[in-house]
Amino acid sequence: MDTTIFWPSDVSYDGFCYGWILPAVCVAGVLVADSIAQANSVLDHVYLSKHYLSLENLCGRPAILGRCTFRQSMDVRDRDCFPPDIEDCGGSLGRLPNFNSRPYHVIYYRRHEATSMRFYSMDDPWLTTIGRRTLARPPFHESFMEHDFTGTRNVPLTPGKSITLINQWNSAKQLHHLVETSGMKFHLNSTSQSSRISSIGSLLLTFMQSSQCLQRISGVLHSIAVLSMRLGFVSTAVQQLDVRTRNFIRILAASHNIRSQRVSPSQYIEFYNGVWIILNDIIIGVAFRRFLRDNRVLLAEMIVRGLEVVTVGWIQNTLVWLDSWPAGLKLNTELSRFYAYSFIGMMGLWKRLFGLWLPMIPVTIGVVEIASCFGVTMVLSLLSDFLCLLTVHIHLCYVVSSTIYHHVLRLVGSLWNLFRAGKRYNVLRNRTDSWDYDVDQLLLGTILFTLVAHLFPTIMVYYALFALLRLSIIILHASLETILAFMNHFPLFALMLRAKDSQRSPGRISMLNMLGENTDGRVVMVESHPLPFSVIFVQYVELWYRLAEHYHPSRLARYIFIGQLITVIPRDSIHYLSNKSLDNA
Amino acid sequence: MRQTRPLPDTHPEFSFIEWPGFCEYRVENWRLARDGSGRIIRGAVTWTWADPIVPVILSLLWPRVRWGLLTGTLAVVLIAVFVWFRCSQVLHESVLLFPPHGIQFECHRGFPLFSPFFVSRNFIHMSTLEDFVIHEGLRRWDVRYFLAAFKRSVTGELSIKNLLPHFAVLLEVYQGAQRTMFRRDLDTPEG
Numbered sequence: 001m002d003t004t005i006f007w008p009s010d011v012s013y014d015g016f017c018y019g020w021i022l023p024a025v026c027v028a029g030v031l032v033a034d035s036i037a038q039a040n041s042v043l044d045h046v047y048l049s050k051h052y053l054s055l056e057n058l059c060g061r062p063a064i065l066g067r068c069t070f071r072q073s074m075d076v077r078d079r080d081c082f083p084p085d086i087e088d089c090g091g092s093l094g095r096l097p098n099f100n101s102r103p104y105h106v107i108y109y110r111r112h113e114a115t116s117m118r119f120y121s122m123d124d125p126w127l128t129t130i131g132r133r134t135l136a137r138p139p140f141h142e143s144f145m146e147h148d149f150t151g152t153r154n155v156p157l158t159p160g161k162s163i164t165l166i167n168q169w170n171s172a173k174q175l176h177h178l179v180e181t182s183g184m185k186f187h188l189n190s191t192s193q194s195s196r197i198s199s200i201g202s203l204l205l206t207f208m209q210s211s212q213c214l215q216r217i218s219g220v221l222h223s224i225a226v227l228s229m230r231l232g233f234v235s236t237a238v239q240q241l242d243v244r245t246r247n248f249i250r251i252l253a254a255s256h257n258i259r260s261q262r263v264s265p266s267q268y269i270e271f272y273n274g275v276w277i278i279l280n281d282i283i284i285g286v287a288f289r290r291f292l293r294d295n296r297v298l299l300a301e302m303i304v305r306g307l308e309v310v311t312v313g314w315i316q317n318t319l320v321w322l323d324s325w326p327a328g329l330k331l332n333t334e335l336s337r338f339y340a341y342s343f344i345g346m347m348g349l350w351k352r353l354f355g356l357w358l359p360m361i362p363v364t365i366g367v368v369e370i371a372s373c374f375g376v377t378m379v380l381s382l383l384s385d386f387l388c389l390l391t392v393h394i395h396l397c398y399v400v401s402s403t404i405y406h407h408v409l410r411l412v413g414s415l416w417n418l419f420r421a422g423k424r425y426n427v428l429r430n431r432t433d434s435w436d437y438d439v440d441q442l443l444l445g446t447i448l449f450t451l452v453a454h455l456f457p458t459i460m461v462y463y464a465l466f467a468l469l470r471l472s473i474i475i476l477h478a479s480l481e482t483i484l485a486f487m488n489h490f491p492l493f494a495l496m497l498r499a500k501d502s503q504r505s506p507g508r509i510s511m512l513n514m515l516g517e518n519t520d521g522r523v524v525m526v527e528s529h530p531l532p533f534s535v536i537f538v539q540y541v542e543l544w545y546r547l548a549e550h551y552h553p554s555r556l557a558r559y560i561f562i563g564q565l566i567t568v569i570p571r572d573s574i575h576y577l578s579n580k581s582l583d584n585a
Numbered sequence: 586m587r588q589t590r591p592l593p594d595t596h597p598e599f600s601f602i603e604w605p606g607f608c609e610y611r612v613e614n615w616r617l618a619r620d621g622s623g624r625i626i627r628g629a630v631t632w633t634w635a636d637p638i639v640p641v642i643l644s645l646l647w648p649r650v651r652w653g654l655l656t657g658t659l660a661v662v663l664i665a666v667f668v669w670f671r672c673s674q675v676l677h678e679s680v681l682l683f684p685p686h687g688i689q690f691e692c693h694r695g696f697p698l699f700s701p702f703f704v705s706r707n708f709i710h711m712s713t714l715e716d717f718v719i720h721e722g723l724r725r726w727d728v729r730y731f732l733a734a735f736k737r738s739v740t741g742e743l744s745i746k747n748l749l750p751h752f753a754v755l756l757e758v759y760q761g762a763q764r765t766m767f768r769r770d771l772d773t774p775e776g
Binding site for chain 1: 586604605606607609681683685686689706707708710711712713
């Protein structure tokens with residue numbers, strides 16, 4: 001089999017090529033030297049460099065691979081299109097491929113500067129935990145492959161070998177710098193270059209890495225996280241505080257590795273994505289705070305007028321309307337009056353409580369203004385909590401009416417079985433069985449059925465009112481929760497990076513087979529593809545599935561029909577979506 | 586570069602191209618008629634009878650329709666969709682073998698008279714490639730064979746999934762991949 005040599009596309013001069021031979025021959029650069037001994041001595045000097053050890057851990061030990069020459073008659077511009085002539089010159093490792101006797105072909109790759117943040121990557125390391133779980137092979141596939149005796153049983157290369165090759169491509173430029181500058185000068189260059197990465201980010205990281213400051217902040221954040229996790233079931237705002245605290249803790253924990261640039265691509269992007277999300281959240285929150293301050297009086301008036309009318313007045317009017325034979329529908333007068341007066345009484349009680357809160361509206365708006373300094377997500381979570389508090393009376397009425405409706409519906413069903421054909425529901429066998437009723441049982445059941453059947457429309461009408469109100473509130477809650485989840489986990493940095501420089505967010509590689517400009521042959525180049533949107537938004541797909549599953553119209557319709565309580569989606573299932581992947585990273 | 590057609594009589598659209606260091610199994614988007622007449626049936630066409638109808642319809646509608654923002658936008662969108670469909674026809678699909686590194690699936694789309702406008706490439710490294718098989722599945726009312734590459738930890742990737750050539754073509758590709766990538770000679774009894 002021909003030997004494949006991965007050659008850097010920006011190298012087209014003669015000299016001694018150096019690089020790695022495992023898992024594949026990968027040339028990192030070309031060293032201009034008079035003899036093989038001189039070239040080896042340069043590499044020996046590199047081995048002693050301070051930055052070499054981490055490179056060897058990632059890529060393996062480099063060595064002199066051979067002498068390369070480009071055709072003398074060739075124009076410099078054409079050298080990139082023609083592979084070099086490599087001759088074996090007896091390397092020190094004794095395991096070098098013999099280029100003299102075995103044919104070889106060249107695949108080109110681009111060497112990226114370490115400071116450019118561009119690199120190659122295969123697809124597997126990029127998938128988050130949720131992405132892996134979503135795309136994982138179903139269990140029956142695993143058993144199928146295991147029992148398929150016709151399978152090839154490809155002896156797998158250890159996954160590390162493919163990663164090693166990728167690391168070699170990504171580190172080739174760094175090794176080249178080490179060789180060129182022979183250690184000391186490169187160290188100065190690297191520190192000066194790393195400080196140019198992000199001035200704001202460096203200041204932030206430097207501040208965070210002040211050890212005492214870091215420990216105190218981490219301690220405080222941990223305490224807040226523990227407390228808010230325990231109280232998360234009480235309030236959306238508390239849970240949002242927990243989410244933000246965890247974000248901060250992760251950012252602080254990752255800051256050290258980010259500073260030393262010893263991070264995986266996913267950690268790098270998740271770190272900066274977290275920083276961007278928090279900063280954008282705070283910026284939008286501050287802008288919203290300004291809006292609140294400028295319109296405080298108007299908002300207070302709108303709240304006073306609007307809330308009282310919508311949450312109390314309108315419902316009371318509707319109850320009165322239902323009690324007055326609505327649209328000619330003759331409901332049971334006594335039962336309807338009982339329902340209407342009971343619920344109107346509850347509304348009146350709530351109205352009195354609401355009146356006690358009215359003078360505190362400016363204080364409430366002030367609290368929201370303060371909360372907006374922590375981000376617009378905090379405002380949204382507070383709005384969600386306020387929505388819960390301001391609709392407590394509707395929720396209570398809904399619980400009462402749905403409980404009555406549910407029990408009456410079951411009673412109607414049970415009596416219908418008796419009335420229809422003398423059947424009854426067998427709880428032990430979970431089915432409807434025939435049963436011999438006594439005459440008095442049949443008579444009583446028939447009377448009860450008639451009674452319930454005539455009262456059922458009245459019960460259903462009042463239940464329908466509060467079910468619709470509850471559904472409207474659920475939709476509002478769902479909208480707020482969805483917006484909150486999107487703002488907490490939006491991959492803003494990943495998208496911006498993909499738009500600005502797609503090579504900095506690689507998803508996979510491919511072999512680009514293109515025609516050389518001045519050659520009849522083909523030039524094969526390793527090409528990096530950016531992360532597909534399906535991977536960037538994989539968490540949103542998961543989030544969408546969970547929201548759609550919980551708020552599916554057919555599910556909601558079924559719950560309304562059978563009188564089962566409709567609840568909002570558990571906050572744990574959407575708030576901690578991406579945090580699990582970061583915790584596992 | 587050396588190009589051969591392993592099945593010249595039945596499937597001349599299928600070619601095997603040997604490049605230095607890798608090889609390509611290419612299936613072009615045309616075929617011979619099944620009736621044995623030798624007539625070529627092209628999947629990717631330059632002009633059809635429907636193409637002149639679009640400007641005719643446009644010229645008939647032009648004086649009759651009150652062009653506003655909505656109608657203009659709708660017309661532009663429809664024309665853009667039509668152009669898109671014509672310029673994204675599958676020209677050919679390929680399976681490239683890069684021993685011992687991996688295999689790559691390519692799909693070249695465009696207009697037949699020009700170079701491909703869109704090329705999708707999917708490279709599967711050998712460390713993630715578990716097996717390369719011929720599978721069968723339902724497509725509309727038919728049972729069709731197709732090539733599939735099983736990847737470790739994820740479900741898999743389909744090869745030549747747009748053209749879906751017949752079994753004879755798939756068998757050639759399958760045997761070539763097994764020989765080249767997995768070092769498995771299927772012609773011998775042990776294979």
